Amino acid sequence: MENKFSIKNLDMYYGDFQALKNINMEIKPKEITSLIGPSGCGKSTFLRTLNRMNDLIEGVRVEGEVLLDGEDIYKEIDVTKLRTRIGMVFQKPNPFPMSVYDNVAYGPRAHGIKKKSELDEIVERSLKRAAIWDEVKDRIKRNALSLSGGQQQRICIARALAVEPEVLLMDEPTSALDPISTLKVEDLAEELKKEITIIIVTHNMQQAARISDKTAFFLNGELIEFDETDFIFSTPRDKRTEDYITGRFG
C-alpha cells in the first residue's frame, strides 16, 4: 500500500531551539497512529508540522521533507488546500462562539459553498459522522459554547469532517473529557478509520493500546521507536520505550 505520509529527515526549530531531530516515518492510509512520549518531547510540534500549523509561529524553521501522497507539503501544496485535506482537532475543545450549525458549516463556507440545501446536508452528515447528531439535532441553532466539553469536542470533530479531510490530526483530544465522552471519541476514531487516516497524540497508554494500529514513541525531539502498537506494548526494542510505557519514566 502507498504511504499517506512519508516524513524524511525532518528537523524543526523554534528559533535556535531544535524541537524535532531527524524524524523519519511512514504512515499508511486508513490506520490510526498514536504519538506517545513525555511532556515536552515534541509530539504536538510534530503533529503541527504535518498541517503547517507551526507556520503561524514566528521564527519557526522546518528542514527535510514531509510528503503527502508523494507531494512535498512545504513546497508543492498550497497551505490552505493542505489544511482542507488534513483536519485538526485540538486538546481543548475550541468551537467558535456561534451556533452549532455555523460551526460545522464554517469550513464549507470558507471554501465557497453558499447553497443552503447543500450546507444543510453537509452539516447533518458531519454531525452524524461525529456521533453527535442525535444529541444536538434539536438545538442546532444554539450557541456551541452552551454544550458540554465532550459534546463540544465532537462538534469540533464534525467541523473538521465537514471539509472531507483525508487525514485527521488529533492532539490529546480526550484529555479534557470524562471517561464516557472519551470512549465516545475513541469509538468514533475507530469508525472514521474506515475512511480516513488518523494521527493522535495521547498521554493515555491504554488509549494508545486500544485504538491505534501503530505507535510512535518520542523523546527529546527524537523518534525513538515506531512500530505496530502490539509490538510496542509487548516487546519494545528500545529500553527507553519500555521504561516509558511501564511507567518508570517521565
Added chain:
Amino acid sequence: MENNMKLDKKNELKEKLAHYLFLFNATVAIISVAAIAFFVFYRGLQPFIPGNAEGNYSLIDFLSGLEWRPSIGKFGILYMIVGSLLATFGAIILGVPVGILTAVFIAELAPKWAKTIIKPAVEMLAGIPSVLYGLFGLGVIVPWIMQISPQAQGQSLLAVIFVLMIMILPTVITITESAINSVPDAYREGSYGLGATKLYTIFKVVLPAARSGILAGVVLGIGRAIGETMAVMLVAGNPIAGLPNSIFSPIRPLTTNIAMEMSYAFGLHQEMLFATGVVLFVFIILINLILSRVTRGSVLK
C-alpha cells in the same frame, strides 16, 4: 504563639487601614460626579421652574427653538442638538471603519516594524490637546472645504465631522485592538485548521468574537465626539440660528454654545447656558447606559 497572635492583629489593622484608604479614594470620584451633576442640573433647571428670580422660560420653546439670541431673550437649542448629533453621526460613520481596519492591521497583519511606528503614532494622536486639532482644522480642512463649498465660508458641519473623525480614531483603534488581542488564539487556529485564509478568519471569527469590545469603543467614540468643545468651536461656524440643511452649513454644537458665552453671560442668559449643559449631560448619561449594556459579558468589563 503569643507573638504570632500579635502579628496577626497588626496585619489585620494594616488590612483595615488599606481598605479604608482605597474606599476614601474611590469616594472622591463618586462625589465629584455627583457634585457636577447636581450643580449643572440645579442651575440649569431653574429657568423652567415657575417663580425663578431671573425670569422664566418655556422648556418646550427651549428644546424646539431654532434661534439663540440672548439679547432679545430667545433661547432655542433644537438646531444645536441637531448639529451636534449630525456631526457625531458623521464622525462615527467615517471614523469607525477607518479605526477598526487600522486596529485589525495593527493586531493581525502588520509586520513588527510597522507596528512600532503605528502604535506610538496612535497614542500620540490621543495625547494631542484638542485645541491643536482645532488649529489644524482651521488651517487645513476649512480652507479646503471653502474651495469645494457653495457657501462663502468653510466652517461647516463637514469640517466638524472631519475634525471629530480624526479625534475619535485613537479611542476606536485602541479599544478595538485590545478587544482583538483578547480573542483566544484557539479560535484562529481552529479557523486556519479548516483551511480558511487569514482575511476570512479575521472577518468571520476574530471580529465577531471581539464584537462587544468593538461596540464599546464605538460608544466611547460617540461620547468623545459629542462632548468635544475646543476643536469644533474653531471650525463649526457657530451661527445664531437655523437648522443645517447641507454638509456645508455651519453648525453650533451644544458644547461650543456654552464655551463661547459663559465668560460674559449673567442672569437668565447664564442659566440657559447651564440648561444647555443639562441637555449635554443627558446625552452623556444615555451613552454611558448604552456602554454598560454593550460591555456586559465582554472582555472590557
